[in-house]
Amino acid sequence: MIRIAVGPEDFDIAAETRRVAGRGGGAIASFIGQVRDDGNLASLELEHYPAMTGKALTAIAEQALSDWPLHAVTIIHRVGKLVVGDNIVLVLTGSDHREAAMESCSFVMDKLKTVAPFWKKETRADGAAKWIEERQSDIEAAGKWKN
């Protein structure tokens, strides 16, 4: 079962975990990304390409389901204006096996970082705004998966 959600709304980790657990398996891995306080960050604006985002995230989830024995993949990504401590992204995977759940969760995050059409713009406490640039480490992380 694939569940994809993109929008300004926050997510409910307990409800999302129950949903994945309800598909059976007994092994549930998750990753949550939040806006990190690196000193003087005022806010983060998350833009996306609505017509493509769902398609890109669904393709990643389908790849995970085909490469690991999973019961469920959930990907939730927020857009709009966020502040320090706000949730940005949630990935949940459910499997019979902990290795499959944890590896596929890592795979989904690595792929999401490099192919899902989201862009982040930071605004600093002094008002300076800057679009975040891609990180070499994210490209390398995504490159380590065969698919």
Add this chain to the structure above:
Amino acid sequence: MIRIAVGPEDFDIAAETRRVAGRGGGAIASFIGQVRDDGNLASLELEHYPAMTGKALTAIAEQALSDWPLHAVTIIHRVGKLVVGDNIVLVLTGSDHREAAMESCSFVMDKLKTVAPFWKKETRADGAAKWIEERQSDIEAAGKWKN
């Protein structure tokens, strides 16, 4: 920050996630293990060695904190009688970096499976009871970490 809890009580994934998120970092990985329905499992009895369990889990958490840049490690493990779908174990790690959070979460689970003094006894629908045996795959998973 290390948080270790062992007892019959269930855990609250939302509250535990908030606690780890509150230490900062923005990257939170988790693993939940639940009693898996493999067809005719009636219940699972989890025994442990109370005087040693906390010590063993704390040592695993300390190792994770020393090997990865983490803000928080939480390990919660239930004991007593559990049924299909019940939570057994929760591991949460918080970091500035998703790779550190996810890898250390996997490390904690692999070590827990092979060194934390817990034992599971299955009771089948027909009343037959059996102590679960160690799995070679768990030994190999734990062996892949250098520490």
Add this chain to the structure above:
Amino acid sequence: MARSLNIIYFAWVRERLGIDQEEVALADGIETIGDVVTLLAERGAGYADIFSDPGKLRFALDQDYGIAATPIGSASELAIFPPVTGG
């Protein structure tokens, strides 16, 4: 038959152009994403700055990633944007 393509922009590409989309007529000989980017780069200073270094840009044709050599074919929407930074 005159062909046209809806081009949509995101992130700093959108901001620097000051528009989020535009309809572009495709003359004969404009066959690939790279051809469209060259066409845009030739429009003058503001466009040239952005489109003369396509290595900094990413492209999606009808919501699938493409590269400079990807043929436009019968696609109706070309998105041009910086490398993605979600998650």
Add this chain to the structure above:
Amino acid sequence: MARSLNIIYFAWVRERLGIDQEEVALADGIETIGDVVTLLAERGAGYADIFSDPGKLRFALDQDYGIAATPIGSASELAIFPPVTGG
């Protein structure tokens, strides 16, 4: 001075012995975990079944893992149990 050791059992070791702990006096010459296991194996049928194949067992001395060669030293508690299966 007569030494003694509290031995505690878990999981199927505990169930098959029918006790969860016992105090064992250590004669001179009983210096290691392996020596204690041999002592237990020599107690007769029920014990021999369990303790004659120490490879199936794991040991913790004062709550730290040990092996057959680990000296008892001044430890007060030896736990004997099957390989762990938590998580």
